[in-house]
Amino acid sequence: MSEGSRRTEAQAGTPAPAGRRAVVVGGGLAGITAALALADAGLRVTLLEGRPRLGGLAFSFRRGELTVDNGQHVYLRCCTAYRWFLDRIEGAALAPLQSRLDVPVVDVAKPEGRRLGRLRRDPLPVPLHLGRSLAAYPHLSLAERAAVGRAALALKALDPTDPALDDQDFGGWLTAHGQSARAVEALWDLVGVATLNAVAGDASLGLAAMVFKTGLLSDPGAADIGWAHVPLGELHDRLARKALDSAGVRTEVRSRVTSLSSNGNGTWSVQVPGETLHADAVVLAVPQRETYDLLPQGALDAPGRLLDIGTAPILNLHVVYDRKVLARPFFAALGTPVQWVFDRTDASGLGAGQYLALSQSAAQDDIDAPVADLRARYLPELERLIPGTRGAVVRDFFVTRERTATFAPTPGVGRLRPGARTKSPGLYLAGAWTATGWPATMESAVRSGVSAADAALSALGRPRPSRLFAFEEAA
Numbered sequence: 001m002s003e004g005s006r007r008t009e010a011q012a013g014t015p016a017p018a019g020r021r022a023v024v025v026g027g028g029l030a031g032i033t034a035a036l037a038l039a040d041a042g043l044r045v046t047l048l049e050g051r052p053r054l055g056g057l058a059f060s061f062r063r064g065e066l067t068v069d070n071g072q073h074v075y076l077r078c079c080t081a082y083r084w085f086l087d088r089i090e091g092a093a094l095a096p097l098q099s100r101l102d103v104p105v106v107d108v109a110k111p112e113g114r115r116l117g118r119l120r121r122d123p124l125p126v127p128l129h130l131g132r133s134l135a136a137y138p139h140l141s142l143a144e145r146a147a148v149g150r151a152a153l154a155l156k157a158l159d160p161t162d163p164a165l166d167d168q169d170f171g172g173w174l175t176a177h178g179q180s181a182r183a184v185e186a187l188w189d190l191v192g193v194a195t196l197n198a199v200a201g202d203a204s205l206g207l208a209a210m211v212f213k214t215g216l217l218s219d220p221g222a223a224d225i226g227w228a229h230v231p232l233g234e235l236h237d238r239l240a241r242k243a244l245d246s247a248g249v250r251t252e253v254r255s256r257v258t259s260l261s262s263n264g265n266g267t268w269s270v271q272v273p274g275e276t277l278h279a280d281a282v283v284l285a286v287p288q289r290e291t292y293d294l295l296p297q298g299a300l301d302a303p304g305r306l307l308d309i310g311t312a313p314i315l316n317l318h319v320v321y322d323r324k325v326l327a328r329p330f331f332a333a334l335g336t337p338v339q340w341v342f343d344r345t346d347a348s349g350l351g352a353g354q355y356l357a358l359s360q361s362a363a364q365d366d367i368d369a370p371v372a373d374l375r376a377r378y379l380p381e382l383e384r385l386i387p388g389t390r391g392a393v394v395r396d397f398f399v400t401r402e403r404t405a406t407f408a409p410t411p412g413v414g415r416l417r418p419g420a421r422t423k424s425p426g427l428y429l430a431g432a433w434t435a436t437g438w439p440a441t442m443e444s445a446v447r448s449g450v451s452a453a454d455a456a457l458s459a460l461g462r463p464r465p466s467r468l469f470a471f472e473e474a475a
Helices: 003-012 029-040 080-088 128-136 142-156 170-176 181-196 205-216 232-246 288-294 371-385 442-460 466-474
Strands: 021-025 044-048 060-063 066-069 074-076 102-107 116-120 225-227 250-252 259-262 268-272 275-279 281-284 311-321 330-334 340-343 354-361 394-407 427-429
Touching: 021 029, 021 268, 021 275, 029 044, 029 080, 029 232, 029 281, 029 442, 029 466, 044 275, 060 232, 066 232, 074 442, 080 442, 080 466, 102 181, 116 128, 128 142, 142 181, 142 205, 170 181, 170 205, 181 205, 181 330, 181 354, 232 250, 268 281, 281 442, 311 371, 354 371, 371 394, 427 442, 442 466
Parallel strands: 021 044, 021 281, 044 250, 102 330, 281 427
Antiparallel strands: 060 066, 074 225, 102 116, 259 268, 268 275, 311 354, 311 394, 330 340, 340 354
8 A cells, every 4th residue: 555545544534435344453363364254244354464474473484495484383183263264265285184193202212113102093983093092002001001091081071161170280180180200291291282382280271171172082083183285474474365365355564553542433543654544343363462552441351461371482493404314294202302393395495305393392491592502402312313314414403483482371371361352342352362262273363363253243243254154064
């Protein structure tokens, strides 16, 4: 939009003619989803993003010949909202799901040749679908496997929406249900750290119960893993922007909102440098601190609670070798600081050699460590885990850090997470940190965008787009 047209609208000081309008602040998955849903319902939508790209914290950048994701993101078959999002932007084929859950787990403490175990499912009803895998899982003793089965049945009986569960920590619950430290490391944290971004002792029982019940104990295929086989920017920026354009959404990047205010007549004014936008509905789809800074007085009963929602870091280590060193697409590790390793060679566009990405969740101890220290610590660990790296030349080693990657899923966080509606008519909240019932995942972000759009459309008397029913039907 030209500066002249911006000045014209700003100077007019009056809403543009006919038609309901919405402004969405934030171009991550939550904001993109809200914008698409509102546009599909016939609203004139403007999406504002302060960064030069869309995608929020799931994005890509260039480094020499590589296209690099800032971090490894995966989703599960039970993530029906994110799957709807992929379909909506016509990107599902670029982020396929496994045909059946299969997670290689390597225990570096065991002798070579006996290190590999697998967590995989059979085509059987819940909970039998995991029975054979658990019975044969070599990283737990027979007694530990039996105790895991009993704990899983007890977990299945919990109601994740019970507020009392949110006040308890998952680690204490596991101990009370006979789980050894080894079982926590080799199974519960193997899954929980990657999905919750916290170890069991630091995680809300309510959120942990939701993750395990939904992912492992709801449907045989619920935990099948999907991930992007292209750079995340191809999905969350290029294809998302194409979908927004097709829906008629005006998308402005490098456009940071400085303030928003109610006009007192049911409409809102959103201020960006050089322009004032007028809207019947505003969706704030930005992190909790930025939301706090933009919220008008009275929008929430206790806005300070937003600042009490902690954050948790994720560290990603990127290693480029001069040759192929790993045959499988990914694996999880035990007995080592390494958590999950993914092959990103094809997705990055690397022409020769192999590019591995290490995803390190709950990375408080390493998030600020110098690159040289991380290299000295983790490269020998990869040599212990992957025999093919021994003798291979490391062509590049670099680090991406997301210090506030997710909200911290600590006990009690549930009461701090606000819903989509505020006390200010026409103002709505979205973001993975809002009250979706999910931890801070791509699924939570998309669900929050749907919830905010639903609330806005309901208040405006607009029917919900039929497209939004797709992920609920899948669920």
